[in-house]
Amino acid sequence: MPVKKKRPATAVKAAAAKPRAKKPPAERELVSFDFAVKYLLRGKRDYVVLNGFLSELLGKKVVVKSLEDVENIKDDKDDKTNRVDLKAQIDGGEIVLFEIQFIQEFDFLGRVLFGVSSAIVDQVKEGKFYNIQKVYSVIIAYSNLNAKREYLFSGEMNHFNGVHYKDEQIPFSQAIAPKSKKMVGIHPEYYLILPRMFDEKMRGLFDEWVYILKNSAVRDDFKAAGIKEAKTKLDYLRMTPEQKKAYKRYLEKRRSADSAIQTAEGIGERRGRLEERAKLVKSMYETGLTVAKIVKSTKLSETAVKRILGL
Numbered sequence: 001m002p003v004k005k006k007r008p009a010t011a012v013k014a015a016a017a018k019p020r021a022k023k024p025p026a027e028r029e030l031v032s033f034d035f036a037v038k039y040l041l042r043g044k045r046d047y048v049v050l051n052g053f054l055s056e057l058l059g060k061k062v063v064v065k066s067l068e069d070v071e072n073i074k075d076d077k078d079d080k081t082n083r084v085d086l087k088a089q090i091d092g093g094e095i096v097l098f099e100i101q102f103i104q105e106f107d108f109l110g111r112v113l114f115g116v117s118s119a120i121v122d123q124v125k126e127g128k129f130y131n132i133q134k135v136y137s138v139i140i141a142y143s144n145l146n147a148k149r150e151y152l153f154s155g156e157m158n159h160f161n162g163v164h165y166k167d168e169q170i171p172f173s174q175a176i177a178p179k180s181k182k183m184v185g186i187h188p189e190y191y192l193i194l195p196r197m198f199d200e201k202m203r204g205l206f207d208e209w210v211y212i213l214k215n216s217a218v219r220d221d222f223k224a225a226g227i228k229e230a231k232t233k234l235d236y237l238r239m240t241p242e243q244k245k246a247y248k249r250y251l252e253k254r255r256s257a258d259s260a261i262q263t264a265e266g267i268g269e270r271r272g273r274l275e276e277r278a279k280l281v282k283s284m285y286e287t288g289l290t291v292a293k294i295v296k297s298t299k300l301s302e303t304a305v306k307r308i309l310g311l
Contacts (some may be wrong), residue, residue, distance in 0.1 A: 025219040030234040032216045033140070034100040035250055037086055040243075041233065042067065049233050050088060052226010054096060056206040057191060058136065063091040087119065093133045095119050101141040102254060112139055116188045129178065135188045140213060144197055151197035151210060156189040281308045 031040065041049055047064040054062040068087040086098040097115055101108060119135045147153075162168035172187040195214035202208065205224040212218055218231050232238070239247065277298065284294050291311070295302050 025221040027215075027217045027219055028231060029236045030212060030216050030218055030230065031236050031239065031247055032251070033213050033234075034102075035247055036234050037098060037100070039246070046233055048229045049226050052224060052229065053209050054088075054090065054136075054138075055225045056204075056209060057138065064096075065089045065091060085115070094136065095123075095133055096136045096138060099137070099139050101139065101143070108141075108145075112137060112190075116190075120188070130174075131176070132174075132186045134184070134186055137188060137190045138193070139191065140193045140195065142194075142196055144194055145192075147194055147197050149197070151194045151199070152206075153192040153194075154190065155192075157187045158185055278308045281305055285309055 030036075036049075040046065047067075050064050050067075051062055054064070066089045068089070088096040088098070090096055097119055099112060099115065116135050116137050120132060123132055124130055157172055159169040159171045171183065171185070173183045173185045176182050176184055193210060193213065195210055198207070198210045198214050200211060200214075202211075208219075208222040208224040208227055211222075212227075212230065212234075218227060218234075236244070236247075277300065281294055281298060281300070284297065285291075289297075291302060291305055291309070294300070294305050298305070
């Protein structure tokens with residue numbers, strides 16, 4: 001009996017046997033995090049969003065107990081578009097300061113330090129024990145602050161290092177009460193997040209929150225703590241018509257401010273380039289080069305070179 005030859009797989013079957021390319025996860029538009037913190041996430045039922053954000057950032061279970069404005073935030077949606085300042089007290093009495101910065105200012109880090117220092121001073125009552133609770137400073141900056149690749153920075157002084165004996169350290173911590181043996185760290189801890197620097201590579205669960213900070217959107221495959229609640233609490237479609245109008249005004253104001261600063265930065269860059277060229281022309285002339293050679297080397301016009309040299 002003749003043996004039947006095995007029929008080659010058809011192109012359709014062959015294609016079906018290959019692993020199919022996965023569809024990109026669906027996204028849902030959210031209101032921007034800064035607007036949500038400033039106007040939407042004010043009630044205790046909404047703390048679950050901040051709980052998740054802080055739990056993933058700090059790497060431990062965090063429960064927000066109360067919120068307090070560091071500055072008196074007005075109802076005017078156009079007021080203080082540069083930043084949002086918020087003070088949260090979490091379980092254990094520790095304090096978290098939120099600061100969201102859109103336009104880079106020369107005294108930016110000075111203001112951050114002042115805010116942390118104020119939060120420490122406010123804990124100390126005259127004549128009382130210095131029972132300092134740890135302060136976490138969470139800074140979200142929508143400028144690169146001269147960063148090259150990184151989008152998440154942290155800073156903390158957790159001990160003193162010996163100068164002469166390098167192996168000796170003294171922890172920056174103290175007892176929680178005069179006779180207690182339990183020691184807790186009290187030095188402030190800083191977290192600087194630069195959403196625009198984020199390359200959208202998911203290295204950990206907190207990156208899902210950075211994605212939200214950058215894109216004002218959430219993907220269906222996100223699983224970080226608080227993300228599920230954020231989908232509901234920050235869903236643009238769930239906003240009332242009045243909230244949507246206020247949000248659009250807020251974004252328009254923010255875009256205008258961002259455009260203004262970018263224009264100013266561009267002018268500054270052009271001025272900087274002209275100043276550098278002027279220094280170069282003067283330096284070349286001082287070394288004995290003729291105007292003709294300077295023109296050829298710099299690609300500037302003869303008139304421009306002579307103007308720089310005052311000829």
